Amino acid sequence: MPAPLAAPTRLRVWRCALALLMLAAAGFAQAAPAPVQTITSALASPSTAEQFPVDAPGSAVQLPDDWNDSRPQYEGSVWYRARFDAAEGGVPDELQALYIERVCTNFEVRLNGHRIFSGGRLTEPVTRNCLYPQLVPLPAALLRERGNVLDVHVVGHALQRVTSRERAAGLSALKIGPQSVLAAEHAQRLFWNVGSVKVVSLALAVLGCVMVALSWMQRREAYLGYFGWLSLAWALMSLRLWWRDMPWDNGVIEFLFCTGFAPVTALAVQYLISYTDLRSRWIETALAVQWLLMPLTLLLAGPARLFTMASVWYGLLVLEVLAAVGLHLYVTWRRKRPEFWPMAVLLAGAAAMVLTELAIQHDLVSLPRVQWLHFAVPLLFIAIAGRLMQVFARSLLTAEAGRSTLEGRVKEITAEIEQNFAQLAEMRVEQVTEKERKRIAADLHDDLGAKLLTIVHTSESERISTLAREALEEMRLSVRGLTGKPMRLADALADWRAETVSRLGQANIEADWRGPPEEVDQLLPARGFVQTTRILREAVSNIIKHSGASHCKVRCSISEHEFGLLVQDNGKGIPMELDGKLDRGHGMSSMKHRAKQMQGQCLVESGPGYGTVIRLTLPL
Amino acid sequence: MNNILLLEDLPEIRSWLKVLVKGVFPDAQIHEAARVHDALGLVGAVKFNLALCDLGLPDGSGVDVVAALREQQPECQSVVVTIHDDDDHLFPALQAGAFGYLLKEQARELIAEQLKRMSAGEPPLSPSIARRVISHFASQTQRQERPQNMPHVALTERENEVLLRVAKGYTLPEIGVQLNLSRHTIADYVKQIYRKLNVSSRAEAALEAQRLGLFRRA
Numbered sequence: 001m002p003a004p005l006a007a008p009t010r011l012r013v014w015r016c017a018l019a020l021l022m023l024a025a026a027g028f029a030q031a032a033p034a035p036v037q038t039i040t041s042a043l044a045s046p047s048t049a050e051q052f053p054v055d056a057p058g059s060a061v062q063l064p065d066d067w068n069d070s071r072p073q074y075e076g077s078v079w080y081r082a083r084f085d086a087a088e089g090g091v092p093d094e095l096q097a098l099y100i101e102r103v104c105t106n107f108e109v110r111l112n113g114h115r116i117f118s119g120g121r122l123t124e125p126v127t128r129n130c131l132y133p134q135l136v137p138l139p140a141a142l143l144r145e146r147g148n149v150l151d152v153h154v155v156g157h158a159l160q161r162v163t164s165r166e167r168a169a170g171l172s173a174l175k176i177g178p179q180s181v182l183a184a185e186h187a188q189r190l191f192w193n194v195g196s197v198k199v200v201s202l203a204l205a206v207l208g209c210v211m212v213a214l215s216w217m218q219r220r221e222a223y224l225g226y227f228g229w230l231s232l233a234w235a236l237m238s239l240r241l242w243w244r245d246m247p248w249d250n251g252v253i254e255f256l257f258c259t260g261f262a263p264v265t266a267l268a269v270q271y272l273i274s275y276t277d278l279r280s281r282w283i284e285t286a287l288a289v290q291w292l293l294m295p296l297t298l299l300l301a302g303p304a305r306l307f308t309m310a311s312v313w314y315g316l317l318v319l320e321v322l323a324a325v326g327l328h329l330y331v332t333w334r335r336k337r338p339e340f341w342p343m344a345v346l347l348a349g350a351a352a353m354v355l356t357e358l359a360i361q362h363d364l365v366s367l368p369r370v371q372w373l374h375f376a377v378p379l380l381f382i383a384i385a386g387r388l389m390q391v392f393a394r395s396l397l398t399a400e401a402g403r404s405t406l407e408g409r410v411k412e413i414t415a416e417i418e419q420n421f422a423q424l425a426e427m428r429v430e431q432v433t434e435k436e437r438k439r440i441a442a443d444l445h446d447d448l449g450a451k452l453l454t455i456v457h458t459s460e461s462e463r464i465s466t467l468a469r470e471a472l473e474e475m476r477l478s479v480r481g482l483t484g485k486p487m488r489l490a491d492a493l494a495d496w497r498a499e500t501v502s503r504l505g506q507a508n509i510e511a512d513w514r515g516p517p518e519e520v521d522q523l524l525p526a527r528g529f530v531q532t533t534r535i536l537r538e539a540v541s542n543i544i545k546h547s548g549a550s551h552c553k554v555r556c557s558i559s560e561h562e563f564g565l566l567v568q569d570n571g572k573g574i575p576m577e578l579d580g581k582l583d584r585g586h587g588m589s590s591m592k593h594r595a596k597q598m599q600g601q602c603l604v605e606s607g608p609g610y611g612t613v614i615r616l617t618l619p620l
Numbered sequence: 621m622n623n624i625l626l627l628e629d630l631p632e633i634r635s636w637l638k639v640l641v642k643g644v645f646p647d648a649q650i651h652e653a654a655r656v657h658d659a660l661g662l663v664g665a666v667k668f669n670l671a672l673c674d675l676g677l678p679d680g681s682g683v684d685v686v687a688a689l690r691e692q693q694p695e696c697q698s699v700v701v702t703i704h705d706d707d708d709h710l711f712p713a714l715q716a717g718a719f720g721y722l723l724k725e726q727a728r729e730l731i732a733e734q735l736k737r738m739s740a741g742e743p744p745l746s747p748s749i750a751r752r753v754i755s756h757f758a759s760q761t762q763r764q765e766r767p768q769n770m771p772h773v774a775l776t777e778r779e780n781e782v783l784l785r786v787a788k789g790y791t792l793p794e795i796g797v798q799l800n801l802s803r804h805t806i807a808d809y810v811k812q813i814y815r816k817l818n819v820s821s822r823a824e825a826a827l828e829a830q831r832l833g834l835f836r837r838a
Contacts, residue, residue: 445703450630453725457633494751497790501790501794505793515789
């Protein structure tokens with residue numbers, strides 16, 4: 001809500017509003033210039049004759065003459081006779097005209113016995129001229145200097161037979177003067193009575209169509225649809241104000257337009273209630289029942305009591321609308337919506353206008369000269385429609401913004417999911433590979449291992465048993481190389497130590513194993529572990545079987561990029577070949593080959609009395 | 621030593637084992653089984669002093685028999701005899717309550733020697749097994765929850781000491797020398813370690829079952 005205006009600004013605004021009001025009032029209250037004469041009294045004779053009934057001249061009445069006051073319940077035609085003189089100083093050169101501000105329902109004019117003007121049809125269906133100001137040019141040929149006789153034949157309906165006081169029969173004061181002067185007044189009055197209504201109703205109809213279309217696209221916003229239809233219905237109802245030659249009887253027209261207010265009220269109530277997201281089954285059924293009840297009661301009451309019945313119904317409908325307005329404002333206030341104040345002002349304005357109309361209807365307020373309610377109410381509707389569409393546009397924008405944030409979020413989540421999926425796929429591949437390896441290992445163990453084992457324990461030959469045993473150990477190692485994960489170098493050293501020391505101990509060879517002094521963190525891949533195990537086992541087997549040593553020394557050294565193993569025994573050494581190289585038979589070549597496979601190297605030094613030294617270096 | 625259970629599905633190996641066991645314990649009566657189902661039946665019927673169980677059997681794993689023995693006949697020593705030398709296979713058997721393990725392909729004399737030593741109360745402990753035991757107990761102390769009615773098992777300082785040295789690669793006799801303890805004492809420590817491993821594993825399993833039961837109840 002905008003901050004309250006500062007005091008001096010507020011004063012300025014008030015002053016401007018006041019000035020505008022005064023201008024408008026000045027526009028309406030136009031003093032008649034001097035050459036215009038106003039006839040305020042005439043003879044009135046209720047008669048259906050073709051001319052003024054000279055033998056029954058009737059009585060003198062004051063103009064404006066309201067039939068409900070002067071001859072209540074009278075329905076039909078009344079002849080008025082007035083006399084006037086042409087302007088002082090002879091028949092003027094300017095074209096003269098007769099201006100009748102209001103004549104209801106239709107009329108015709110005779111000047112000095114000649115019929116000079118007719119407003120349309122004087123028999124049913126009567127042309128409806130109630131809201132139209134009339135300008136009748138007075139032909140100069142017929143004008144006399146003195147003693148012109150003006151007969152006005154007015155056809156109208158009793159108040160009881162119409163549904164609105166503005167269509168009760170009557171005649172306003174007559175003005176005679178130069179046509180140019182009166183034409184201006186006539187045009188202005190015509191605009192304010194009829195033109196404005198047409199323009200505003202057309203705008204309202206267009207707006208109504210737009211809102212109905214919008215509600216079609218956006219089914220959730222039911223209130224748009226209701227207000228759209230309400231606008232269209234109201235625009236349609238305004239036909240009664242400016243459509244003069246309707247092809248039906250007055251009774252029928254009045255009946256139709258009166259019952260037309262039932263759907264209008266229903267739509268208004270529905271709009272007010274749906275805007276607050278309330279729904280009530282029984283209200284809807286009540287409104288639907290009203291649609292039927294209203295015409296029914298009007299028919300039952302008969303055309304003679306149309307006005308009373310209509311007034312009662314109007315009162316009821318206004319109450320319903322006011323109740324709906326109250327409910328709407330209450331709910332909106334409770335929810336503390338920011339749209340409360342603008343809508344409250346508009347609805348309050350609407351309520352005020354409706355109450356004023358009701359007051360006019362019941363003669364609590366006299367019929368105003370300008371029927372400003374006729375175009376003020378559609379203007380209000382247009383304002384409300386504008387406000388509704390603003391709200392609608394705003395909600396669209398927020399929906400759009402919401403959608404774009406949602407899209408952004410969806411993109412984020414999709415990227416996340418894709419990343420997760422990639423990760424999962426990787427893990428899956430790892431899992432499957434792991435499973436596959438385990439399966440191979442299990443198969444090997446179960447199948448090959450079992451067979452080798454059987455050979456080990458059932459063979460007669462010691463050599464075959466030993467070979468089968470070695471094959472089994474070899475198989476185990478291979479499976480380990482296939483399925484094993486990289487292990488910590490410290491753990492590998494521990495395993496090697498335990499195996500080597502216990503083997504040497506069983507062969508009664510003193511073992512002196514010294515590992516690296518500080519903690520090592522390096523990892524050794526499974527294959528490296530397996531190959532080094534083979535090399536170590538080969539070396540130890542050689543020492544046990546061939547060297548005849550009594551003491552074996554093992555040293556490990558770890559650096560950042562290298563791992564070194566030294567195995568030294570005090571045995572008789574490896575015999576030399578004839579060409580000066582060491583005997584290849586003791587698995588030396590396989591040890592060297594294995595070391596080379598791991599990008600390392602294996603050096604062997606040997607000599608009688610010197611023992612054998614095996615130096616293994618591997619990169620990490 | 622009165623009754624010995626022999627669970628092995630390969631017939632040649634079974635007969636070879638039978639011969640070997642008869643050689644070590646001449647007075648004992650040997651009950652053979654080739655399937656877990658038969659072995660479980662025997663466990664229910666006969667009171668055993670020693671059980672030699674293979675792990676890979678056609679209708680299951682020997683670990684179930686070890687667990688059944690631990691539950692129904694706690695005084696029986698169950699030894700796992702298997703091809704696999706990796707701790708992935710041996711550790712669960714030890715957790716289930718096995719007393720020790722033997723590798724099948726070793727020479728007859730070696731196995732006999734080990735069996736004798738085991739029945740005398742000296743179970744084997746390799747570095748990889750020791751590493752698994754250490755990590756098991758480490759994760760146990762980290763976990764806060766404990767099942768009801770299950771004692772909290774923790775290794776004594778001495779036991780931890782022994783375990784760590786084995787994990788470093790020292791042999792049991794070497795450790796005895798280092799800590800100035802007899803072979804018998806070291807063997808006792810290892811026995812305790814295995815027993816506590818079994819208890820703690822059972823507790824862990826019970827907790828898991830409890831949690832699953834809770835989930836099912838909810």
